[in-house]
Amino acid sequence: xxxxxxxxxxxDLAPLVRRMADRPRGEGGxxxxxxxxxxxxxxxxxxxxxxxxxxDAVGLAELLGSVLYQGPLLDTLTxxxxxxxxxxxxxALAEGSCSDQDDTVTARCDFVGFAAEVEHFAVVGxxxxxxxxxxxxxxxxxxxxxxxxxxxxxxxFDGTPVTAWAGPLDWAGAQVxxxxxxxxxxxxxxxxxxxxxxxxxxxxxxxxxxxxxxFRLAEMSMRVDAARLLVHDPGTAAHAAATLAETADxxxxxxxxxxxxxxxxxxRSDDDAQLYYRRAAAESVRLPQPRG
Amino acid sequence: xTDFREEVCALLCEDAVRAEIAQSRRMPYGxxxxxxxxxxxxxxxxxxxxxxxxxYGGSGATIVEKAIVTEEMIRHGVPENVHSLxxxxxxxxxNLMGTDEQKERYLPGLARGETTANVLFSExxxxxxxxxxxxxxxxxxxxxxxxxxxxYNMKAQHSDFALCAARTSxxxxxxxxxxxxxxxxxxxxxxxxxxxxxxxxxFDLITLDGIRIGREDVLGEVDxxxxxxxxxxxxxxxxxxxxxxxxxxxxxxxxxAPPGCEERLDRLETRVRAARLLAWRCIxxxxxxxxxxxxxxxxxxxxxxxxxxxxxxxVELLGPRALLDARDPDAIADGVFDxxxxxxxxxxxxxxxxxxxxxxxxxxxxxxxS
Numbered sequence: 001x002x003x004x005x006x007x008x009x010x011x012d013l014a015p016l017v018r019r020m021a022d023r024p025r026g027e028g029g030x031x032x033x034x035x036x037x038x039x040x041x042x043x044x045x046x047x048x049x050x051x052x053x054x055x056d057a058v059g060l061a062e063l064l065g066s067v068l069y070q071g072p073l074l075d076t077l078t079x080x081x082x083x084x085x086x087x088x089x090x091x092a093l094a095e096g097s098c099s100d101q102d103d104t105v106t107a108r109c110d111f112v113g114f115a116a117e118v119e120h121f122a123v124v125g126x127x128x129x130x131x132x133x134x135x136x137x138x139x140x141x142x143x144x145x146x147x148x149x150x151x152x153x154x155x156x157f158d159g160t161p162v163t164a165w166a167g168p169l170d171w172a173g174a175q176v177x178x179x180x181x182x183x184x185x186x187x188x189x190x191x192x193x194x195x196x197x198x199x200x201x202x203x204x205x206x207x208x209x210x211x212x213x214x215f216r217l218a219e220m221s222m223r224v225d226a227a228r229l230l231v232h233d234p235g236t237a238a239h240a241a242a243t244l245a246e247t248a249d250x251x252x253x254x255x256x257x258x259x260x261x262x263x264x265x266x267x268r269s270d271d272d273a274q275l276y277y278r279r280a281a282a283e284s285v286r287l288p289q290p291r292g
Numbered sequence: 293x294t295d296f297r298e299e300v301c302a303l304l305c306e307d308a309v310r311a312e313i314a315q316s317r318r319m320p321y322g323x324x325x326x327x328x329x330x331x332x333x334x335x336x337x338x339x340x341x342x343x344x345x346x347x348y349g350g351s352g353a354t355i356v357e358k359a360i361v362t363e364e365m366i367r368h369g370v371p372e373n374v375h376s377l378x379x380x381x382x383x384x385x386x387n388l389m390g391t392d393e394q395k396e397r398y399l400p401g402l403a404r405g406e407t408t409a410n411v412l413f414s415e416x417x418x419x420x421x422x423x424x425x426x427x428x429x430x431x432x433x434x435x436x437x438x439x440x441x442x443x444y445n446m447k448a449q450h451s452d453f454a455l456c457a458a459r460t461s462x463x464x465x466x467x468x469x470x471x472x473x474x475x476x477x478x479x480x481x482x483x484x485x486x487x488x489x490x491x492x493x494x495f496d497l498i499t500l501d502g503i504r505i506g507r508e509d510v511l512g513e514v515d516x517x518x519x520x521x522x523x524x525x526x527x528x529x530x531x532x533x534x535x536x537x538x539x540x541x542x543x544x545x546x547x548x549a550p551p552g553c554e555e556r557l558d559r560l561e562t563r564v565r566a567a568r569l570l571a572w573r574c575i576x577x578x579x580x581x582x583x584x585x586x587x588x589x590x591x592x593x594x595x596x597x598x599x600x601x602x603x604x605x606x607v608e609l610l611g612p613r614a615l616l617d618a619r620d621p622d623a624i625a626d627g628v629f630d631x632x633x634x635x636x637x638x639x640x641x642x643x644x645x646x647x648x649x650x651x652x653x654x655x656x657x658x659x660x661x662s
Contacts, residue, residue, distance in 0.1 A: 110622070111612040145519070145620040147630045154622065167460055188359075202421040252604055259637035260646065263419050264444040267490040267637060274490040274637075281633060283609040291553070 001050045008045055009067045017042060018272060021114075021150045022245040033076040037118065039071050046073055047088050052080065058231055061177040065184025068279055070150055072114045074181065078174040079122040082129050082166040089119040092134075093174075094155055094264030097108030097126035104138075104159045105130050111286070115141045115153035131164040132157065170259045171288055172240035178287050179240075180262065182247040185283060186224050186254040189276035193217060193258040198271075200263075207227040220254050240251060243291050248284035303333065304368040311367050317492075317618045324493050325371055327378075328452030331405030334361065341379045341403040342387060344387050347402045348395055349403025358534055359575045361610045367538035374447050376533060378408030385524045386474070389512045393476065398453070400528060412442035412475070413455035416662055419444075420648050423466025424572075427458040427500065429442070435506040436460075438475060441499050447602035448484050448496040451477050456500070460516040461515050470517035476499070490634050491499050512657065528643050530574035531595030535567040537639075539601040541632050544625040545606045551607050560602055565596040586657045593649035603629070603636040 009017060013052030018040040036277060046052075057077055064073065072090040079091035096107030096244070105123050114120070115134070123130045132271045135218055139161040144152045193216055208214050227247050234240050255277040266273030303309065308332045309330045316325035334340040335349065343358040344350025351357075362380065366372050383402040386394050401407035418425045426631025438458055445454070454477050461469035477484070481503040487495035512520035542564050562639055570591040607614045607627040618627030640646040655662045 140332070144615075144622075147615040147617065147633055152612075186533055191525050196584065202419065202424075210647075249608070252607070254359045256600070256604060256637070258641060264414065264495070264638070264641055264643070265419075269488040269490070277490070277637065278634075282612075282615060285607060285615070291550070291611065 001053065002056050002063055004237065005046065005049050005051060005060065006063055009063070009069075012043075014067060016078040017070075017184050018068040018275060022275060023149045024269065027253070028051055034271075039114075039117070042069070042089060043071055043073070046071075052076065052088055052133045054080070057173075057177055057248045058170075058180045061180035061188075061230070062184040062231070065181035065283075066188045067188075068185065068188065070279075072118050074174070074177055075113055075118075075122070076248060077118070078124075078169070078176065079131070081173055081260060082122060082169060085164075086120070090114065091120045091131075092155075094121045094123045095125040096123055097158070098123050098128050098130045103162050105132055105157045105162055106159055107157050108157045109157070111144065112141075112153045112155045116143070116151070116153050117273070120163075120244050121155065121157075122169075126169055129166040129169050130162040131166070132160045136160050146282065148278050150279070150282060152155075172234070172237040174277065175220055175240040175244040175287055176231055176234045178283070179227075179247040180285060181208065181236075182244075182280070183224060183227045183231055183232075184249040185276065185280055186220075186247070188225070188253045189255045189258045189273070189280070190217070190224060191277065192272055193220075193254075193261045193277065196262050196266075197291050207261070216257060217261075220257060223250055224254065244289045246292070248289060250286050251280040294351050297364065300339065300364045300440045301368070302366055303337075304330070306506065309333070313371075314618075316371055317369070317626060320620075322488075322494075327408055328385070329404050329618055330370055331375060333401055335405030336367075338403070340375070340405050341383060343398060344383070344403055348387070348399035348449065349401075353525075353660055355578045356573055358570070359530070360554060363536045363576075365533055366533055367540050369540065369626070371548065374408050374450060374534060377447055378451070380401050380411035381411055381524070381528055382453075383457060384527050385472075385520065387468060388523060388527075389520050391506060391508070394511065395657075398474065401452070407452045408447060408450055409448045410451040410454045410477070410496075412445055412454045412500075413445040415441055416443050416497075420645055422457065422518075424468070425459060425470065427456070429458040429471060429505070430632075431462050432504065433507075434471070435504060437502045438473065438500050438505055439502050441488065441497065443497045444495050444497065446493050446495060448477055448498060449486075449494075453477055454498075455511065457521075462527075469515050469520040471514050472511040472517040472520050473505055474511055475503065475505055479503060491638060492631060493610060498595065512537070513561040526574070526588045526642070529568065529588040529592040530571050530578070531591035532571040532575065534595035534599040535564065535572055535593075536570045537632065538564045538567055538595065538602045541602045541606060541628060543601070544628050545602065545609065548624050549609050556605065556609065559609065560605060563598045563607070564602065567591075567598040570594050586653060588653045589644075589649040589656075592644055593643055593646050593653070595639075597646060599632070599639050603632040607633055607657060 019261045020035050075093040076091045092112050092198050093111045094109035096109040121132050122153050138158045141153045175238050200207050227257050230243050259277050262273040303330040339349035341350045342353045343355050346352050429436040429438045456473045456475045460471040481501045485497045489495050489496050574591045614629035616623040617630040654660045
């Protein structure tokens with residue numbers, strides 16, 4: 001399945017996917033509708049190719065990171081662990097504590113992905129998890145203005161009726177998939193840096209001929225290699241959180257160094273270096289993980 | 293000296309000034325501030341370029357007072373690029389190397405905070421390797437025709453003129469034959485196109501299509517631009533701007549970090565203190581008239597890398613809250629963490645990249661083979 005999906009992302013679709021949830025900053029360009037259509041098309045394609053089956057979810061997550069996929073698929077996979085009877089509908093995870101006093105949810109949840117286009121919210125993080133239907137009048141959403149310029153929302157539930165209850169979420173599966181996503185992202189950023197180091201010439205030679213750069217790239221390659229083994233062998237639940245923290249640091253480090261290797265050109269909106277850098281920031285702080 | 297610092301702080305803490313600074317950071321996407329009222333206030337007091345002679349709008353003070361003003365402006369969040377480009381780089385170069393006529397013409401407006409300038413060095417294919425630049429100034433009567441494309445400069449939309457590097461002759465040594473010119477930015481033959489980027493402030497691609505400049509617009513000597521740059525660079529590479537920025541970010545981070553981060557914050561604070569000491573060592577060198585290139589390279593590298601480290605640590609320690617920009621109603625610390633995170637990559641690239649600083653220290657300080 002992962003191989004088939006990898007083929008799906010090849011070719012002309014790849015650059016569209018990389019920017020399908022990236023809102024330009026003051027420079028015009030595609031409209032939100034264009035990007036939303038691309039996301040809907042990619043969602044249909046992924047579901048059609050069996051992405052919700054749950055087989056090799058870690059490999060799939062790494063692939064999604066490598067193409068910089070932005071959408072509700074990883075959240076939906078996590079929600080389906082809690083609510084296995086869910087159909088093939090997109091779900092967003094919303095972190096907030098659910099009261100068990102009645103059959104409604106009242107909570108403020110920040111940094112909820114793709115809140116404007118999912119069919120359900122899974123409110124998780126408390127003693128119980130709740131599934132609520134998106135679009136209910138008791139739900140208000142506001143898109144965050146943030147570094148990633150993606151589809152992250154503040155969502156307020158005010159007595160929103162619950163359609164299904166489940167126990168508390170065990171974060172381990174989601175943490176490992178997010179870690180795998182970050183490994184894929186780091187690999188893609190590294191590939192971008194290596195390409196640049198081979199072709200950009202300064203002082204009469206390719207900049208990658210300088211050991212200061214080539215050794216740094218080699219070191220990053222080895223760290224990505226190690227992290228890839230980690231996410232496919234996560235160990236205990238405690239290991240899952242630590243693995244996520246390690247890959248979060250890796251993604252931030254690789255993308256920061258990718259920016260340095262690209263120079264000012266990497267800061268340009270039309271260069272993917274800055275896109276990896278911003279996405280690594282946003283994706284590396286998702287889900288509970290040790291900090292500091 | 294403490295009294296002067298307190299006076300500067302008192303002005304920068306006024307409600308109107310703070311409100312203007314906050315407003316300048318919440319401008320709609322695609323817009324950015326130029327010179328603010330606070331620049332003009334400082335200019336009117338003779339503080340903006342306080343170390344310049346009084347006849348050019350300064351107060352005849354020393355580089356130490358200038359450093360205090362710069363440090364406090366950044367600590368208080370005044371957008372610094374428009375000031376550092378106009379006064380600290382271009383104006384300073386004119387003050388050091390310009391003719392009396394050039395000083396009369398350009399410095400008073402810069403010192404009053406009424407005009408600003410930008411720097412046209414980098415080109416689409418030329419970054420750190422300035423010796424390879426392609427812009428050319430061909431002799432034309434008693435002046436020159438300047439042709440070339442310049443990129444990764446900032447504030448062109450707010451600048452009246454620019455300091456531009458162009459080749460005036462060729463020879464076996466790449467760095468010879470470069471001349472610095474003071475060029476108008478809004479004249480026929482100059483096309484400015486915005487280049488949107490990661491940071492809050494746009495780059496510009498500036499095409500100079502044979503614009504006419506006179507011999508009186510040469511800064512320093514013809515073919516001797518590299519020497520002019522070497523004279524000016526120690527003033528640009530003190531690292532004071534980066535250390536002040538790191539201090540400001542770290543102070544905000546301490547305020548908002550969750551419990552359990554104290555050790556990490558203490559380590560960062562030690563780095564930031566060291567960064568400031570390196571920066572002020574450079575200021576002391578300049579004050580004594582003894583600029584030290586190795587000290588400058590050390591300060592530039594250490595302070596910019598430290599400021600970058602603090603910005604990334606803020607994301608790690610604060611999590612998603614650090615990513616909210618100043619325009620989000622839930623932003624913390626006026627969105628400073630998002631702003632510095634997006635600005636951070638440029639810190640270790642501009643004014644000489646970290647790699648150039650490391651190379652210089654490796655070869656010039658340690659004596660390693662080049």
